[in-house]
Amino acid sequence: MPGTKRPFQADLDSTNGPDGDAVHPSRKRKVSEADAELSEIFNGLRDELPTVRTEATLNLIRKLAVKTPEQSQKINNAITRLIKGVCSSSKGARLGFSLALSEVLRLARKGEAKVSVGQMVEKVEALTRPSERDGKVSGEEKRNYAIGRRFAFQAILQSGALSEKTTEEEEARVVFDAVAKLAAEKDWLRSECGLMLHEWLKAPGGEVKAGVLKALVEVWAAKGLVKTPEGVALWLTIRTGFEGFKLPKGHWHHNNPLSSQERAMLTKVLLKTADDSTEAAETEGAVKKKSAGTRDSIPSFAWSVVLAHLYEQNNGKEFAQFWEDCVAKPMFSASSKPERKFLGLQIFTKALASAPAELLGKVTHANIIRCILDQRVKPDRYLFEAAKPPLNQMASRAKSDPAAGAEIVRQVLTVLPAGPLDKLTKATIDSMLAVAAPLEPLVQTFHDLCLRPGVSDTSEAEKKRRMLADFMLEMVRTRRNDESKKWLKPLLKHLAELAYAEVEGDVSPKLTEASRGVFREKLMLALGHLMDLPLEQAVAHTSTVVDKLHSARKSLSNELDKDASSAIKAARAQIASAEAKKDADDDSANKVNLAFRLLLGLGILQVYKQEPESVSVLQDIVTCYSSPQDDGDASTMLVELLLSFVSKQSSLFRKLAEQVFAAFAPDVTAEALQSMIDILSQKESLAGQQELFKQGDEEEEEDDEDDDDDEASDVEMEDVDDASDVEIVNGVVASADNEASASASDSASDTSSPPSNEDEEAAFDRKLAAALGTAGIDNDAAASDSDGSDMDDDQMMALEPHLTTIFAERKKGSHTKQDNKDAKANIVNFKNRVLDLLGVYVKSQYASPLVLDLLHPLVTLTRTTGSQPTAKKACDLLEEAQGEEEGSDDEDTVEASPLYLILMAIHAEMMHGGSKVHATACSRTSQFLAKILIHQDPEHWTRVNAMYGELQARWRVDVGSKVQGSVFNDWHSFSMQRGGV
Template sequence: MAPLSKKRRLELGNVDTKLVEIYEDLASEKDEIRLKAAQGLVSQFTPDKNPADDQIQKVLQRLFRGLCSSRKAARIGFSIALTEVLTQIFSSTRDAAQFGLSDALKMWEVQSNATGGESGQEQRDHHFGRLFGAEAIIKSAVLFQPSVPFTEWTKVLDLVFDLAQKKPWIREECGWIIYRCVYDLSARQVDGKFVDAALERLCSHDLARSPEGIAIWLATKDMFPNANFPGKVWKHDDPLDTKERNNLSKIMKESSSGESEGDSKANNAKSSGVWNSKLHFAWDAVLSRASDTSSSKSKHSKSSRLSFVEFWTEAVDNGLFASASSDERKYWGFLLLVRVLNDGTPQQASHVFTKNLVRCLMNQLAVEDRYLNRMAVKASKAIQGRVSKEPGFAAAAVHGLMGTGGAINFDQATKTKTIEKTVAEASQTALQEIVPLFEQLIQRPGTTDDKTAASHRQVLAGLLLAIVRSKASSEDDYQGTMEQILSIFVRFGYFLDSGEGKATPEPALAQSTQELFRNRINSCLNSLIVTRKYAATLPYAVVRQIREAVKSGEHGKFTIVMDDKLQESVKTSFKALKKLSSKEKKGETSGTAAFKLLYSMTILQVYSGDADAVSMLDELEFCYTKFMGDSDTKKGDTSDASDALVEILLSFASKQSQLFRRMSEQVFSAFADQVTENGLESLISILEAKESLAGQQEMFEEQDEDGEEEDGSDDDDDDDDVEMVNAEEVDSDVEVVDADGASDASASDEEEEEEEDEEDAQEVLDFEAKLAAALGTHRADEDLQAAESDSDADMNDDEMEELDAQLVKVFRARREVTSQHKDKKDARENMVNFKNRVLDLVEIFIKKCHSRLLALDLLLPLLRLARRSSVKQIANKATSVLREYTRLCKGTAVPKIEDAEEEQNVWELLRAVHKEAAHSAPPAHASACSQASLLVVKALVAHDKAAIGGVVDAYAETRKAQLCSTKCHVQPAFFSEWNNWCVSASKQLKN
């Protein structure tokens, strides 16, 4: 027997070691380790293992003790194991003499009892041990077996509610256990007495009118509608009854100051006394049951339940977001806002933008260092996230943030782009609500101050423009929305007051605001004409809206004064537009859209008060008759019409507006193949003009005494459609070329700048001299030995008047000099801008017509521009266009020479290119000359292989000049690239 006894002790020792490992793993921070350990422990206590009472006692005691441990994740692991062990042990009938459930509950109560002699942390650990133990016992469902005395359930309830009442910091967790238990009881279909006991204990512990009590009550009302609800707690036994609105709000924000006369102690709102950064689970319980519609009837009682709007307004807006609320309660409010925005129904999410909430959101977003700024930013992102996921929500968001409870300048006040991003994401359905809202706000901006109203209207105009820009390239059809937005700009931009049946804007629109709206039309069209589906239709829609409104008077008085002749020109143009629309419907699209766009934009210029647009209409009529007229109205040669069309496009291109640049490019692209030599010369003349006031006067035929410049820009300064060339940028790009061709600009430009500097210095000296003469004084450095002047002597009235007159003359002369300097600077910017536009047109012509012999006429102007321009950007762009030209002319795609005269002209061009290459210039210019020369060579050789001899002679002459002449600065690359071409072309020439 001795060996047997020894062996048994070894086995028991092994089991103890294994249990120690299991208990250690139950406290692991890794879920998989904890679950594996719990599985290993539970497997030892299945009914088929028939565990002994001492084993059960030991393991339960160890598990209950583990619940009171604060080590790692012990509570979680031990709670899971305890739940399963209790289920395995007590789910089957056991002998009454054995260790029973009552014994287990006593053990739990003893192990988790804090006697008072422990430290504060140890007491907290015991309280949590009781909480987790109660959760494990309830989840195991052993209390709800028929064989278990009902008193055991009530004992557990008492222990849980006692803990919740005595320790407010743990009250929410205690309530959560009972709240989830209600759902478990319903799923198990147990007797209703269990929930009746829970409700009775809830009230007896004075917790019914607490957030936890409300959640438990509502869960019971849903899962057990026939339960025995204690009386005199809630009106109609429903916390969401409309008559409980105020009490519910006070309870949910955990306010204990909301007692009303006659309330019993059990009905007082209980406060936990502890602020938690997490949202209480009771909010979800209430929000999920608040009706989306107003005051719907509850299915559980005769009461009328609070709607979501009523609850949100009372409990959240007037409660958490009240002006007197603490930052902590407002923090909860933001958590609720984010929760509803992320997970709420569309109806709920659309009603969260209440007055106090929006005000608090704006205040917190406005300053980064405010306590709730991060939460406000999170809420703002939640709004944008909801709109991205559900574009139709944009309408509710815009109404809420900008409507009655919000602010039109929400984005400006908060320094965010919340509204702008929201309208950009809006669906077509949402825009059908947003756009009319903006129109109403423009008409009534909610202020009587003119300056504030103008500011609000500017914001609204910017948001309408943002909608257009965001939807311009959309695959969906937003044409109706675009026309509606443009109609708003037309109404408020071109008409002074309201028409019949429409309210007058209050306050009245300022002239600057109307100009802003007109500029926004250009900005909208600038984005729209990029896409072909809107390029011709929407500009036409704008001018048609203006014309119809003028005729009908629906928007009131038209702001633009038009004489009879001008009205007749516009009338004729609209007839042409009508014919173009008919052609477009019939499928005749060749040039139709381009003319329709050009007509529309020209008429729009007329409506904007541009005097030059009137003559352009007549020229346009001539072009239309030649190109698009009926067969009996077309008159043979269209060269004159083509030249006139180029001039019209150049007049648009001269305007500092991106819209007119894009428009001129689109129309020019449609008619580039019909450009004549005269039309191309019009482009070349601009490229060769000086980038100065003299060049501008030459181009626009201005007189010095006029003092006015035709920059063609009628856009407002703040219009983002305007394209300006920064003067500082222009000056910084000036590049001068030295004798070796290394870097630097043309000598003439350098000399001009030096002369200007000298003139400036001389003008300053002249001004000082005149001023000194008028005052009768000397410059300090002119006459140091001069005797003291008697200028300090008193002067009579006549002498003072004479002095004033002299000073006026001196300063007037100074202003004139300053104005001249500004004129020079502006002229330089205008010419640089104009050349940029013309280079864009030249590039289009080259892409469309690089095989035409006429295109060769562009080589020399581009080369000269690359060498002469004092603006690096212009020079680079000229070489880039020429490089693109030579790239396109590959293989058989070279210009075709038809006769001897053309051949002779091309030979002259080759010699001119070589002469241009001899100039001192940057390396880019030398490379461009080489490419241009080889292009001409290709054209000559393609026409006649025998021309190669003359080409060789031309290169030989240039080489000779390089060797013998000090004025020839041909770069080595000019000849190396020629040699490379000879190698590649030799086989072709020998065949």
């Protein structure tokens, strides 16, 4: 028969007390309300949120602080539970239980329990040992218990047990001995225990007796831990934090680990390569090390302590020696392993964040910077990602401390390699240059490095000088708006000297012409960036360069000829004249003088650069300045000069032209504007480019030839026909006026290209067949049976020149399409630059009647250009001109007759058709003209409306009309606004 099961002894112990209940048959123990509250508190101590853990600790202390007969038992039970809790694998549980344990231990020492330090340590030792099951304990379990013991010891220290006046030395020795035993087990435990003791010593408000400190030092020494990174950190902390305490002798020279006499030993200790078996053998109770050469993946806290003490000494020489001996050489030498470099990079990052600005020059050691730059060259390098945090720290430190940024970037520039830099490295240097201050020492560093880049090979020197020039240009670009620009003048002088003059002093290797060309290019680009500044500042910076070149005129690398020297002399005389004409009461005249000085200065630079036709251009500028202000020819000449500038692929000359044109806008004549309008009407093709830039053949000068001869000449030149806007269909020349609108896409020309290519192939076959004496490639029978292929050597030699000519023509024709494409891009770009100039004119001279002369050409451009952005730009300019002109007081002064002529031209333009942009431009311009006319006399509305009616009537009867219906909708909406017109 089944009998009644005997309950477990644990159940009897927990339930047969005074308040116990009978054991349930299922052996489920009823939990009391108090136990449930404790369980909830302990669950709170495990929480990941610090606030929850803190609140749980407070609740536990409140519960245990209640004085009852069972208080001591409850405190002891809580201590046991908390010590077990710190051995949890959860980080949150360790922190929460450790915090609660320190407070409970503090309560236990003050209450009736009177728990001694020795009892605390004994209990921790007993409860933080893993229980062996079948003789096997996992590594993870051992680790959890070791960490738990560490947190339990931390709770003892934080409870204040060793900071009381009544604390005995022997009590402290018990604690420190237990901590030292734990530290000696593993390197990572030593680091944890050392950090724990360091934080306890540095805790604010803590009073540590000399006897306690003595116990700490003696125990740490007895375990052979003095000459470890953690031992050095604790030694320095006690030495500086407790000045009245005398450290024992015999460990460090003058009791100072940072002494120069101990540099070699300190290096070994910090790198953990010291063979400390000798000290361990001589020290009683020392724990034998398994290995002396283990490395950590993260640096010990001791590095931060050592660096902080070195910073406090503020001895640059001592710091530099320490940094080189302990970091730069052993960690970043050519033979250093990646693991050691990885550790060194982390230490370097710490130093970047904490070192005073005056020591950063020592921190950014050449070995370290070379390592970082080398590792960032290719993504497959071992430390490619490890080199990223130091670069980020450089940028962060520079942003918060401009002086530190200047020191860091100066050192980085010094060790820059000649090879390419990765994107992050370049961005880091650029960001530091953007915030570093002061910049004057940096400018001098740039100059010195350009003269002596630190490499002996000429090609390597050229690469590094180019890189340095790029960084100088970047500095100008990002810092040109600084309030103080004291650095800019010497930088421009240095660039000018490097670009054009024979530099005096030690230059190694010598500057090559290629390097000078780079500096010339960067100098012009720098001046281009400076053109964005106010006119007076732009003139001052240009004058700085011109004056520097004038002072170095006798030592130029490329001497100027007599004509160039004369032109420069005349230009400088005009600059002096312009400076003398400064009038405080006439801002307009001053602006014109500044613009001429700027124009003359850039013209002089072009002569020094020995650009083609630069001398004649400079002479023209001088002529313009010498001419009377109301001279129309001078105005036209000036505009043509500015147009020649904007035709160059240079932002400098584009900005120069805009600056100068803005100053001279009031004096621009109708003839000068017409020269700009003529460019807008040019064909966007190779023929248009040849006509515009006068690159055509001399046949263009033969004006006496009749039109038939011209057409015949054009037909013979196949490459020109393919590239021009003239199309030959069945022997008839179709001009551009009969073509479809230019707003159509380029796909039309691409569609027609295959037949053209086939014609070229057929022509090539005919010429080749004629040269070979055959009937052609398609005649297979003739090709296979003909005896013409049996040629002797003389016949072959005679045939060779003909074949060479034929194939040369074929090769020439293959480039036609690309040439036409390039020409179109050039013309479109030129038109955009002209539109920029016209935009400058419209903004300042919107009240001038000459603005009305721009309406029709701009509308036409929206149709004829093959570039949609250009059409949109022209349409926007029209809108701006109409917006500025509307409401102007000069509207009534414009006669109605010219306005009607423009309106008729716009209506004629509508009939050509075009894109939506073109239709919008036509409609808006027509309404704008109507507004002006109606504003002068409301009776004009009848005539304008009649013009629209006539246009609409044609549109209705002509099915093929290209006028877009939206034009009439816009006019209807405009007409309905009675008050607006």
